Amino acid sequence: MEExxxxxxCLREKELEQFRAISEEWIQREINYKAEIKRLELILAEESxxxxxxxxxxxxxxxxxxxxxxxxxxxxxxxxxxxQGTNHSFSIFPRAEQ
Numbered sequence: 001m002e003e004x005x006x007x008x009x010c011l012r013e014k015e016l017e018q019f020r021a022i023s024e025e026w027i028q029r030e031i032n033y034k035a036e037i038k039r040l041e042l043i044l045a046e047e048s049x050x051x052x053x054x055x056x057x058x059x060x061x062x063x064x065x066x067x068x069x070x071x072x073x074x075x076x077x078x079x080x081x082x083x084q085g086t087n088h089s090f091s092i093f094p095r096a097e098q
Contacts, residue, residue: 016083023076030069037064 041055048054 019079019083023080026076027073030073 041058044058045052045055
């Protein structure tokens, strides 16, 4: 019984580490994606005759769902918080964001 418990605990630790790594990758991709959107919006504002109004119009007609990204990030943070509540100490978020 003790050996089985140790095996399960080891497996759980590996799964949490995999989740942490995937989460870190996803967050970095999200940061890069947001930076690229911002860069493109700045180019659009500078190059179009309507300036910032063209950016506003582009945002209004976009297929990019900005709120869904935030909801997903909140779900990831919730899972991390629950994992930490089980005495697993890791964090994928910088201290300032926690």
